[in-house]
Amino acid sequence: VKLLPTTPPPGPFRPGFWRSPLRGPWLTALFGLILLVGVLVMFLTGLLSYAAYDPKLGTNDPTASHGLLGFYLFNWPAHPVWLYRFTQGLHVTLGLVLVPVLLAKLWSVIPRLFSWPPIKTPAQAIERLSLLLLVGGAVFEFVTGIMNIQYDYAFPGSFYRLHLYGAWVFMAAFVAHVAMRFPLMVRSLRKRRLRDVLATDVEHTEPDPIDVDHVDDGPGLVAANPARPTMSRRGVIGLVAGASVTTLVVTVGQSLAGPARDVALLAPRDRSPGSGPNGFQINKTARVARITPAMAGPAWRLHLTGGAEPVALSRSQLLALPQREASLPIACVEGWSSGNQVWSGVPLAALAAMAGVAQPALLHVQSLQQGGEFSQVTLGRNQVGADEALLALRVNGADLSLDHGYPARIIVPAAPGVHNTKWVSTLTFTP
Numbered sequence: 093v094k095l096l097p098t099t100p101p102p103g104p105f106r107p108g109f110w111r112s113p114l115r116g117p118w119l120t121a122l123f124g125l126i127l128l129v130g131v132l133v134m135f136l137t138g139l140l141s142y143a144a145y146d147p148k149l150g151t152n153d154p155t156a157s158h159g160l161l162g163f164y165l166f167n168w169p170a171h172p173v174w175l176y177r178f179t180q181g182l183h184v185t186l187g188l189v190l191v192p193v194l195l196a197k198l199w200s201v202i203p204r205l206f207s208w209p210p211i212k213t214p215a216q217a218i219e220r221l222s223l224l225l226l227v228g229g230a231v232f233e234f235v236t237g238i239m240n241i242q243y244d245y246a247f248p249g250s251f252y253r254l255h256l257y258g259a260w261v262f263m264a265a266f267v268a269h270v271a272m273r274f275p276l277m278v279r280s281l282r283k284r285r286l287r288d289v290l291a292t293d294v295e296h297t298e299p300d301p302i303d304v305d306h307v308d309d310g311p312g313l314v315a316a317n318p319a320r321p322t323m324s325r326r327g328v329i330g331l332v333a334g335a336s337v338t339t340l341v342v343t344v345g346q347s348l349a350g351p352a353r354d355v356a357l358l359a360p361r362d363r364s365p366g367s368g369p370n371g372f373q374i375n376k377t378a379r380v381a382r383i384t385p386a387m388a389g390p391a392w393r394l395h396l397t398g399g400a401e402p403v404a405l406s407r408s409q410l411l412a413l414p415q416r417e418a419s420l421p422i423a424c425v426e427g428w429s430s431g432n433q434v435w436s437g438v439p440l441a442a443l444a445a446m447a448g449v450a451q452p453a454l455l456h457v458q459s460l461q462q463g464g465e466f467s468q469v470t471l472g473r474n475q476v477g478a479d480e481a482l483l484a485l486r487v488n489g490a491d492l493s494l495d496h497g498y499p500a501r502i503i504v505p506a507a508p509g510v511h512n513t514k515w516v517s518t519l520t521f522t523p
């Protein structure tokens with residue numbers, strides 16, 4: 093062990109404080125490799141979610157100008173119809189499943205947080221700053237993401253903005269961290285074979301050889317004075333894997349829908365299918381959105397604007413138009429999906445033609461709901477032009493329930509659930 097310039101204060105700064113014999117480059121590298129792959133998938137699916145939410149429009153996007161971060165936005169496709177259900181189900185499920193791995197990784201490197209002296213060289217100071225953004229960014233992204241999939245998002249500020257900006261800060265630190273540590277990760281993984289580790293019981297578990305950190309030349313991860321192991325490395329791996337698999341089992345059903353939903357005990361939105369004939373879960377009820385039966389009663393009209401003359405249609409006039417069926421899921425940004433439901437209604441393309449806008453580039457949808465982020469949305473050309481894109485009047489052989497958007501709602505393929513505006517009052521087509 094290298095002699096330190098000044099004696100560290102008692103406690104976690106003392107080299108003898110951290111005594112787990114399992115801590116060391118190999119275990120850290122293993123968790124690091126899993127997170128490396130996992131974080132890249134999370135980042136990609138997260139960016140896709142922003143592209144899906146805001147198909148180059150700006151109107152769905154509270155970050156008025158995208159600035160640089162919008163560089164990759166593209167027109168989100170309408171096919172395959174399960175596209176967003178897949179990318180966002182993967183994003184949310186993977187995020188939950190990675191929580192035990194993240195905690196294990198943080199546990200494995202915690203002695204480095206207390207290295208002494210705290211800042212020794214400029215290189216080490218830069219690495220420490222990047223670690224602050226790395227660990228802080230990771231915790232921030234996980235906490236805001238998990239809060240957003242719960243019923244009450246209690247974080248101050250718009251999730252949309254915080255999670256996006258947080259992700260870019262985190263990724264900058266992540267790239268720097270990977271650049272600095274990747275060769276060490278590879279070297280460390282080569283020191284033990286996973287197969288051998290999985291075959292080693294607690295009696296035969298040996299600490300890694302004492303390591304020196306290559307960035308600050310100080311003590312590494314291995315305990316200077318290791319305790320006797322009370323658990324093998326395979327035990328730790330099993331514990332983390334078990335926690336991840338359990339998390340998977342109690343959450344993935346919310347994205348898969350169908351019978352798997354019953355096992356999704358920790359998925360907040362999928363245990364309340366809602367009353368009434370439509371038989372699948374309701375995100376926001378009519379009562380919460382302050383929609384009264386009177387607002388949705390016989391006086392309701394659908395207004396079509398954007399063409400030469402505004403058009404107003406009653407619900408019975410809409411039902412008298414040619415109806416189309418489409419089997420489509422609702423797939424919420426929160427990761428849950430309704431699974432496929434059979435919707436029927438008037439194709440949006442037919443309504444565009446009635447409005448006098450033959451091939452609309454944009455459709456602005458306004459709900460009866462007053463205020464609230466979800467009371468309006470703008471859909472792009474791909475969504476409006478898709479064959480399955482409907483102003484739905486019925487679902488699963490019954491009229492829409494008031495909670496599911498009676499008298500009429502939008503249902504479009506492959507898009508985030510929030511685009512399927514309920515209680516529609518006005519459709520404005522832009523050529």
Ligand SMILES: Nc1nc2c(c(=O)[nH]1)N[C@H]1C(S)=C(S)[C@@H](COP(=O)(O)O)O[C@H]1N2
Nearest residue numbers: 373374375376424459466509510512513514
């Ligand atoms: N007017 C209005 N439409 C809305 C919402 C809303 O809050 N208000 N929620 C949206 C969201 S976020 C989702 S996921 C779907 C859920 O539809 P459901 O309640 O029929 O399951 O409706 C969308 N349409």
Ligand SMILES: [Mo]
Nearest residue numbers: 424425509510
């Ligand atoms: Mo949603």
